Amino acid sequence: MSVLKLNITQEALDSTTGGDYTPVPEGSYNATIYEVKSEEVRSGDNAGKPRFNVQFRLSGPGVENRRVFSYVPLYVAKDFWKTKAFFSSLGIDMEVGSFTVPTPDQLAGKAIGVRVKIGVDQEGKPKNEVGGFDKPTEDAASLLASAGAKPVGDVW
Numbered sequence: 001m002s003v004l005k006l007n008i009t010q011e012a013l014d015s016t017t018g019g020d021y022t023p024v025p026e027g028s029y030n031a032t033i034y035e036v037k038s039e040e041v042r043s044g045d046n047a048g049k050p051r052f053n054v055q056f057r058l059s060g061p062g063v064e065n066r067r068v069f070s071y072v073p074l075y076v077a078k079d080f081w082k083t084k085a086f087f088s089s090l091g092i093d094m095e096v097g098s099f100t101v102p103t104p105d106q107l108a109g110k111a112i113g114v115r116v117k118i119g120v121d122q123e124g125k126p127k128n129e130v131g132g133f134d135k136p137t138e139d140a141a142s143l144l145a146s147a148g149a150k151p152v153g154d155v156w
Contacts, residue, residue: 023118023128024063030136031056031114034067036104041073050074052104054086056114056130068116070130074101082132089113089133111136 034057041049052072057065072086073079087094089112092102113134121127 023126024058024066024068024116026117028113028115028134028137029058029060029063031058031068031112033057033107033110033112036107038104046073046075046077049077052107054107056112058114058116068114068128068130070114085133086112089135091135113137 033054035055037053039051039053041047041051051074054070054072056068056070058068059065070082073083076083084094090107090110113136114130115132115134117129117131118126119129
């Protein structure tokens with residue numbers, strides 16, 4: 001491997017962030033599911049149980065390409081309302097009995113509505129939190145187009 005050299009400016013050294021991470025205003029936003037990671041709850045009564053760690057990409061004026069994150073529990077407990085709301089907003093019905101959870105790849109890129117609120121992080125600084133899910137207010141084609149997708153014929 002050849003030697004790699006970087007041209008580092010004082011401004012780059014002084015920088016403490018790579019972008020604007022101020023919270024977006026509270027409200028309901030159209031989004032796409034950008035990334036889904038399967039993981040386990042790390043602590044508390046539900047430690048070891050499965051959940052999704054979901055990254056949502058917001059769309060719309062003033063929030064284009066901003067991201068918010070939420071856990072979606074994949075077990076039945078007090079926060080099961082979030083699981084039901086997440087899948088319902090995607091048009092996936094849950095019924096009594098066995099439910100086959102879609103894979104992260106099956107969820108990635110789907111349109112969804114997210115209700116964003118402002119909470120505080122561990123240092124007391126404001127941060128966005130997802131307080132719920134809705135069906136998107138735009139049709140999926142509009143959301144895909146806003147994300148840069150282009151149709152091939154009449155298929156996205």
